[in-house]
Amino acid sequence: MRRIRPHQTQDEPLIFERSSPGKVGYQLPPLDVPAVDPLEALGPGCVRRDIEGFPEVSEVEVIRHFTRLSTWNYAIDLGMYPLGSCTMKYNPRLNEAVARIEGIIDAHPYQPEALSQGMQRIQVTLERYLADITGMDAVTLQPAAGAHGELTGLLLVRAYHDSLGDARRVVLIPDSAHGTNPATARIAGYEVVEIRSNSRGTIDLAALEAAVDDNVAALMVTNPNTLGIFEQEIGRVAGLLHARGAQLYMDGANMNALVGIAKPGDFGVDVMHLNLHKTFSTPHGGGGPGAGPVAVRRHLEPFLPVPRIRDTAAGLRYDWDRSLSIGRVRAFYGNFGVLVRALAYILAHGGDGLRNATVDAVLNANYVRKGLEDRYDLPFSAPSMHECVFSDARQAKRGVRTGEIAKRLIDYGFHPYTVSFPLIVRGALMIEPTETESKQELDEFVAAMQAIADEAESDPELIRRAPTSTRTSRVDETRAARKPVLTWQPERGRGNSRG
Amino acid sequence: MRRIRPHQTQDEPLIFERSSPGKVGYQLPPLDVPAVDPLEALGPGCVRRDIEGFPEVSEVEVIRHFTRLSTWNYAIDLGMYPLGSCTMKYNPRLNEAVARIEGIIDAHPYQPEALSQGMQRIQVTLERYLADITGMDAVTLQPAAGAHGELTGLLLVRAYHDSLGDARRVVLIPDSAHGTNPATARIAGYEVVEIRSNSRGTIDLAALEAAVDDNVAALMVTNPNTLGIFEQEIGRVAGLLHARGAQLYMDGANMNALVGIAKPGDFGVDVMHLNLHKTFSTPHGGGGPGAGPVAVRRHLEPFLPVPRIRDTAAGLRYDWDRSLSIGRVRAFYGNFGVLVRALAYILAHGGDGLRNATVDAVLNANYVRKGLEDRYDLPFSAPSMHECVFSDARQAKRGVRTGEIAKRLIDYGFHPYTVSFPLIVRGALMIEPTETESKQELDEFVAAMQAIADEAESDPELIRRAPTSTRTSRVDETRAARKPVLTWQPERGRGNSRG
């Protein structure tokens, strides 16, 4: 299989190393009002002399700098990006265009409500669709990402219990959970108790039953879980919790397996978040922005962050007057531009299209699983939903670990899968192709993974040296952490400017 | 010098080899009028069955296909592009934005003139600025590129002579001229007589004098000429021609050496074209679009293509009623979007900025010349303007020719200079850095050229194998021409789909 070829890429120093005194990349219109002396207006101690070290380059140098840098990245636009749990699907360009429409991109969050009807309409429409998709009763769009949604959700649970005079201290979290879940629970003021998974890879019901008591505020469950397995007993889990007054929180990062097929509201979930930058295709942009709306059942609705939007005779209006609200989790109305993109995605797909996407996502994951299960160890055999998780058990015998297989995949022109997560699988390979990959792309991926399995037998050293096809070979992460260099310093820089 | 590094690039078959039946990349809105049966509306013989072989791919496949392809190109956005005679300067992104403003991009050429005042204002403003820059009296914006401007210009000359009852058959062209000049003269119905250059690289005045007679319609001269040398005798040249009733046509491809410094109208030029895609920075786009406005002295103005724009009491109005006009050279009003970009460029620079750009362009060319004259043969020593022309005489002794030095430059991360042009220099290296290159970039270029000169001495074979750093090694152009394959054919294709 030949998916990549060696080619040249332009090298480029740090922008600071390109600076020459006096250069600028941008011209301002002339000032049309009288000049003011900063020293006079602000007082001498308040005015800075200079921004030392700040770049001084021309426009064409800016263009080249970032264009050159960009060529060192992999991206969905270049090929499959099978990061498990990340749902790296195609990001439609239309969504970028609509988010930049004048009147949207330049709307000010404090502009009069009468001038904000379109912006409010976008919010209530998206809220309604997300409520339908999740089977929940109300949605807040304020959280800026998944982890932020988790925090919002747990604060809702906390406020709910407080309102009943029933303060609780513990949140239960399965050992397969994503790291944000326990981190969030702590920030929300809870203690975390871990629940072990059973041999099927799902929640151990007995362990759960033993752990649930009147001090438990909620269980945070990811469904399908991080093994890509649907929690079949989720109904009983919900029953157990509800019987003791605890809430069921669902981490909806894996909703790409469920949209249009199953609604969390139908299997007992009380509160959940969605990652619009996963399931709803808003671009990852190298690490954000995202949006993490939270959907709740009716009993939690009074606690949602302010403001809510109400439909009044005068039009849509913000409602600030909600005494039970947990308050704000973010200024203004969340990552609005991301919401616009997600709504565009939903409108483009429609109800049926969303369901079809789910079917294709699950089909693609199972196709990859089928293609690789002969060569890689599958620690859990339960049916896979949108992703499948292997372990490096077989390759480890030859001294080849998941992290190295991942690096080798780069030499085949694919971005690696998610490495070493979930933690309950030793040496996990977590693969999520998403629905937007063609059979052709999947076949090439499977062939690459098979070839690497062969190499693990025949030439493990080859894998350990990978990647050899990129401008930067294996990066020394230990060195970076040992003596952190986190900013450019003029003294150091020049020497290895083309380093 | 390390300017490039090896990196991987994604391979990609032809789009036809990616097709799967039924796939589409785009959805249309539902039809809001009754359906019509094509067979009925058009008659059976008129309706095609299918577009055999046309692509069938999804949107993400389209994105990846062209993104991957794009990574195989060099571009100004990646670095210096020192093609002589091509003026590959930085293309400001702002100009792309303004050309896409609603009301401009969607203006219809036949929309009522009352609704076209903005479009006409853009034209007259650009005409006025170009007239000022060239020192001429009137400008037509209709020609679509330089060669098209040449044709327009010669037809103007022809019409002018015809109007005097003085039909002439010959156009004189220096041997250093660009190929479009003689090709154009033929299409305009003239015979071409070549004028040889003197030892200084400029027009041989004696040869010219000998050739000018009453049958000569015009001399087409490039100034500065294709050696980057200003035709110092241009005043006398004009005198010679005018004395015999002939016209002086100037190929303005090299106006980047003159804008704001000297006006062709001041040294006897009667008619000339400009290449907006060179001097005025409109992007080359892999070979166009361009625009080739023609500027004329007053005596040629009556012959300009229709329509002209007149300022009337009712506003700007097209004037079709010009009995002496040569007619149209293109439908509508030329490459309007290119005109918009060029005007934006002029507005951004202003008069002084344009002049400064010229100074920098000439400075950069001379800086490069200085850096290389020790290592490469300089066949003509007259002062260089915006470009400098070397020959491969020294390297040829080691069997290394200009075309090979050019390919080797690729391995240093630079696009080659113009190869083997002008024809009067054996083995020409024609280098035009333009004003938008920084000293840093020029220094790297000079260093690369010097390194290649060293290699020509030490390891000529290395140069002959170049380029080795690109995904495609030396391309066999002879094979392509021997048995031309100009379209993809299904039978052939599959075999080497990742060829």
Add this chain to the structure above:
Amino acid sequence: MLSAIGLDSAQDLFGGIPASHRQSEPLAIPPGRSEYEIRDYFEARASESCKGYACLLGAGAYNHYRPVVVDSLATRGEFLTAYTPYQAEYSQGILTSIFEFQTMVAQLTGMDVANASMYDGSTAVPEAGMMAARITRRNRLLVARTLHPEYRQVLDTYFRHQALPCETLAYDRASGQIDLEDLEAKLSDDVAAVILQTPNFFGVVERIGEAVELVRRRGALLVAVFSEAVSLGLLEPPKDADIVAGELQSFAHPPSYGGPYVGVLATKTKHIRQMPGRLVGETLDSRGRRAYCLTLATREQHIRRARATSNICTNQALVALMATIYMTLMGRKGLRELAEQNLCKAHFLADRLRAAGADLPFAGSFFNEFAVRPTRLPASEVNARALGERIIGGLDLGRFYPELAGTLLVCATETSTRDALERYAACFRKKGDA
């Protein structure tokens, strides 16, 4: 840097220019403006234009949807800021896409090969005419009056000086198609080519098949022209023509007040050496891998100079790339569906106009535009009323065909909403009419 080259001042750089030829006054162009002032300037010009109007003009410049993807890709610096791909090893991206362009244009037009682009449809026509003259070594051209009038004007300008006389072929007043009898009468053994457009300027599908037979009999070539590329999604391509010349503006490029557009020229394999313009061919690299490069350059001006097949150099590569991306997105099915939608919209409009009492003077079948004569109001009044409704109405054919003054050429595409079409039809009725 000045000192590095041994000069004292910037003035010295221009020592090669005689002082008398240097300008003494600065340019009369105002000082440089900032990005936002320039934006404001063009926004102001745009506001003196068609913003917010529905447009029912076609006539060689068509309104079609433009998928966002096209611009997202075509504005990548690697495409936008590259030169003509003379250096193949550094230009495989653009070369590959041009090869795809050539292939798709050939598939679309039913020809064997196509070049890498011409300036536009209007200039592709004289290039086709000159090519035909070279092939046949004949020098007369017969040109249908139903060819776009501005294309005819360009043809005239090009041919007037080349001893290539052009004669016009009449059209049939009933069908709006070429008058075959006139063709037969004018065809003689010195005719290099007959040039027909289909759908023609009136929107009427031409009788290519019948014309071809007559043309063949006299050993002339048939040049088929199109200005509305979308029609090729549905109409039988002019397979029997010898040369096809056309305009691909409809494929992802907006009207943009007339340009830049992209002309195409396609033909049979046997004629490629007479073809103008750039061609990309398939070959191998030194390691035997498939590669592309410009080829058959011996036809071109930079090699053959005065004897080149054309003087064209810079062409319309970026617009051709946009068309390539567009054709790829729409694909085999999408282009068909698009063409059908155009057909339906135009026929809907025709029905509504007839119902509003207008006459359709031509009986020939049409694709997405057609001629219509208002009967209850003068054409100018119809359009004035339409403007009041923020609709730009059809083109008065009297501009180019005096005998058709008061007849409008209207066009409806997938972008024309039913509402706009109905409102335009209403403008044909007198106030108070049913």
Add this chain to the structure above:
Amino acid sequence: MLSAIGLDSAQDLFGGIPASHRQSEPLAIPPGRSEYEIRDYFEARASESCKGYACLLGAGAYNHYRPVVVDSLATRGEFLTAYTPYQAEYSQGILTSIFEFQTMVAQLTGMDVANASMYDGSTAVPEAGMMAARITRRNRLLVARTLHPEYRQVLDTYFRHQALPCETLAYDRASGQIDLEDLEAKLSDDVAAVILQTPNFFGVVERIGEAVELVRRRGALLVAVFSEAVSLGLLEPPKDADIVAGELQSFAHPPSYGGPYVGVLATKTKHIRQMPGRLVGETLDSRGRRAYCLTLATREQHIRRARATSNICTNQALVALMATIYMTLMGRKGLRELAEQNLCKAHFLADRLRAAGADLPFAGSFFNEFAVRPTRLPASEVNARALGERIIGGLDLGRFYPELAGTLLVCATETSTRDALERYAACFRKKGDA
């Protein structure tokens, strides 16, 4: 593909979901729409917004020019569609740009290090507060009432459940700055940090220097907050603070109805191990060449889980990239010039408003926004008149400060034309006033 995995129907794919949990009804979401219908939908929403209005609102969301270059680069697929750069060898582009971002933010704020971004300014503040609590092992926070009220609300929400009490510091009614006596009175040995914003919510430059001294004496940390990043082009950075938390929206990201923005958190080297969020560090690759990677991940949730410094995972990388490109374009000189223009515009507006009889209640110096009290007309009427002029006037401070009802917070930036400023000032006069 179904058959390749041994299934008969798509239904079978969902065998893992108990039938009772599968939905029986399809989603109540209308059928998929085409690109142009979606565009129309959002154009319609946009037309129900601020299009065509000049906006004099600031208050945490600022209107500044956005150079086209920013979007041209940030929308390149290689940036737009990449994931968080966990795989360093495949992400050197984004890693390098983040390293540059960290450096520029440090230069701008006068700190040693900055992280790779927080959600926004409002959430950066509680992260800074928690960080201070970890560093000092203390748990009380003192928060200026002049901190953006919505930031304070977010802080409350975060802290209410963490046994981290927040107390508010009064402001001086004359200067609009923090009341230093109140600060001194409330400072005690259990205070982790004092949180001040400068310029504060009223636009007034805060007395950071004086506050720092008091804070230091009690062993607490000073957290300096900014919401208008452009001010740092001119104002002395809060070098003496221990942590700087802020919002970079002003750098190339339009107000976008409140998001996505980009928060930053910067601090002194000694505190980096307590810092939340991602960090990029410099290192070498296996061949000894400079390279970048995410580092100090042991602070983060995916390694340290419940004991992480924060739960943040996805952040605002793309907006941070836009800010990086913007800072690079403006550069050392441009940012200064920009800041000066803002200063001039705001002071011009202030002069005009005073001339129109308005009161500026606070004496503290201001950058590009300030509080103003109309005296001749009620604030609501001033703004209503301004709307009639297509100007969105200032924010009534009564919304957050009942005692300031009828006082407006207005902002002028380089985008505010003199004409708009003058017309707004005119709205402060009674009709017929001089």
